[in-house]
Amino acid sequence: MIGLGIFAMKFGVREWRTYVLLLAAAPLAYYIAATIAAIRFFTRARARKRAAYSPPASLLKPVRGIDLGSYENFASFCTQDYPEFEILFGVAGDADPAVPLIQRLIQEFPQRRISLFVGAEQIGANRKVNMLTRLAREARHEILVLTDGDIRVGPNYLREVVAPFDDESVGAVTSFYRGIAEKSLGAELEAIGAASDFFAGVLMANWMEGITFGLGASIVTTRELVAKIGGFQAIADMLADDYELGNRIAHAGGKILLSHEAVWTMYPAQAARGFWQHQVRWARTVRLCRPLSFAGLIFTHGLPWAVLAALIAPTTGIATAYLLAYLVLRLTMAWTVGVWGVGDDVVRRKLWLVPLRDAIYFAVWLASFASNRIHWGGEEFVLREGKLISAASSESREARVASQARR
Numbered sequence: 001m002i003g004l005g006i007f008a009m010k011f012g013v014r015e016w017r018t019y020v021l022l023l024a025a026a027p028l029a030y031y032i033a034a035t036i037a038a039i040r041f042f043t044r045a046r047a048r049k050r051a052a053y054s055p056p057a058s059l060l061k062p063v064r065g066i067d068l069g070s071y072e073n074f075a076s077f078c079t080q081d082y083p084e085f086e087i088l089f090g091v092a093g094d095a096d097p098a099v100p101l102i103q104r105l106i107q108e109f110p111q112r113r114i115s116l117f118v119g120a121e122q123i124g125a126n127r128k129v130n131m132l133t134r135l136a137r138e139a140r141h142e143i144l145v146l147t148d149g150d151i152r153v154g155p156n157y158l159r160e161v162v163a164p165f166d167d168e169s170v171g172a173v174t175s176f177y178r179g180i181a182e183k184s185l186g187a188e189l190e191a192i193g194a195a196s197d198f199f200a201g202v203l204m205a206n207w208m209e210g211i212t213f214g215l216g217a218s219i220v221t222t223r224e225l226v227a228k229i230g231g232f233q234a235i236a237d238m239l240a241d242d243y244e245l246g247n248r249i250a251h252a253g254g255k256i257l258l259s260h261e262a263v264w265t266m267y268p269a270q271a272a273r274g275f276w277q278h279q280v281r282w283a284r285t286v287r288l289c290r291p292l293s294f295a296g297l298i299f300t301h302g303l304p305w306a307v308l309a310a311l312i313a314p315t316t317g318i319a320t321a322y323l324l325a326y327l328v329l330r331l332t333m334a335w336t337v338g339v340w341g342v343g344d345d346v347v348r349r350k351l352w353l354v355p356l357r358d359a360i361y362f363a364v365w366l367a368s369f370a371s372n373r374i375h376w377g378g379e380e381f382v383l384r385e386g387k388l389i390s391a392a393s394s395e396s397r398e399a400r401v402a403s404q405a406r407r
Contacts (some may be wrong), residue, residue: 001289009041013156017312019309020309021322023299024083025031025297026221027300027302027326028302029324030300030302031302031329031332032333033204033205034201034333035332035333036072037204038200038304038336039209039336039338040207041216041258045258046260050159050160051164051166052201053162053166054081054082054158054159054163055142055143055165056086056141057084057144057145057158057220058085058086058088058145059085059088059147060088060135060139060145061074061090061135061149062090062131062135062148062149063090063096063098063102063149064092064096064098065096065097065098065149066097066098067149067268068150068180068266068268069180070101070150071101071104071105073149073264074089074101074102074105075108076152076154076157077153078105078108078109078114079155080156081156085113086115086119086140087112087115088119088138088139089115089117090116090118090132090135092118092119092120093119093129099118102114117135121133123236124235124236124238125350126237126241128237128241129233130233131234131270132241133231134234135310136226136231141205142223143162143165143220143222144226145161145218147218147219147263148216148217148303150266151177151217151263151264151265152265153161156261160260160261161259161261162220163179164259165220167220167255169254169255170343171221171222171253171254171256172215172225172245172246172254173219173259174211174213174215174218174220174242174246174256174259175217175258175262176195176214176215176262176341176342177218177265177342178195178254178262178263178265178344178346179191179192179265179267179345179347180265180267180346181342181346182268182269186269186270186271186272186274187267187268187269187270188267188350189275189353189356190267190278190279191346191347192334192338192346192347192350192353192354192357193279195334195338195342196337196338196344196357197357197361199337199341200333201297201300202258206258210255212247212250212256213242213243213250213256213289214242214243214245214246214247214249215246216241218263219242221245221249225249228252229249231347235248239285239381240285240286243285243289244289262342267346268337279360279361279364280368283364283368287369288372301362302330303330303359303362304325307323310323312344317331319354330354334347334354335348339351
């Protein structure tokens with residue numbers, strides 16, 4: 001506020017107000033551009049003829065516990081319209097609640113090659129990547145399909161995401177995800193945020209510079225490229241393993257493609273504290289992966305800019321125009337990306353929650369700069385250069401350094 005006051009005194013109230021009103025138009029321009037990016041991508045993707053390429057594939061599924069609709073999620077991979085594939089499930093221990101469900105799948109789908117592996121060497125702090133390292137070692141095929149445990153797919157999923165590898169320049173194919181949310185405000189807000197806002201940014205990146213990262217719900221790549229980047233063990237300490245995997249494949253010369261074949265992900269009900277921690281964790285992860293892009297998100301937060309513009313506007317008409325423009329353009333983008341593009345039913349039913357989600361996420365965005373600490377899997381970590389470091393060990397190290405400095 002002091003800086004704004006100095007700026008106003010130096011340039012005059014009228015000039016200051018004009019400058020702020022111009023900046024407040026930036027998110028509106030972004031909404032228009034993202035809407036165009038969505039129309040451009042999905043129109044072209046749906047018109048493109050799928051290649052008839054369907055080599056054998058290995059589906060790697062690290063699982064921890066059970067989620068909303070776990071059995072149906074697992075079973076959706078067993079009903080794929082695909083000639084030859086195997087499914088490799090990995091759990092940390094025999095007591096994992098997912099084990100009986102996987103054993104049931106093995107019995108109910110005897111025609112499928114389904115394997116269950118228990119335990120994995122602790123290579124790094126990321127337990128999921130530790131398990132992926134083992135599953136990749138056990139896999140039979142060149143094509144590796146990585147999906148989270150709470151993902152559900154349609155019967156044509158494998159055909160759609162594997163076919164692009166007919167082009168040898170393709171290094172990875174990643175997918176959008178639709179939300180299946182429990183009846184909880186937090187779960188619905190999370191689903192709306194991903195489908196109506198995060199994916200808009202992904203589509204803009206795809207349009208402007210091409211994708212150089214993966215989306216964790218579904219990433220398909222090859223054994224050769226994983227070996228080329230040093231194996232999964234190279235990212236075993238990274239929180240954003242999906243981003244790192246795609247980014248390293250891109251730097252190794254593999255092209256990253258977005259698939260129009262979206263998968264489904266589960267959004268369980270959660271308390272307000274859990275919702276906040278999850279949102280801040282995700283925001284801090286993005287900030288550390290793409291710091292400049294994350295800082296630039298200030299110009300995509302339309303709600304606070306529209307409110308500021310309305311407060312300083314010289315006339316009621318201008319104030320109203322900014323607020324209406326935010327609502328119309330933001331909801332248009334949300335509908336085009338989330339409903340027409342990705343097919344997310346939560347956004348379709350709860351479109352009116354978008355402004356509330358935007359207000360909360362602006363607070364999350366600000367909070368993400370306050371610390372590099374996150375809560376994940378019941379533990380607290382410090383993020384350093386994208387790597388997970390136990391908060392307890394970090395504090396112990398800092399105490400030792402401080403003690404040595406006092407000597």
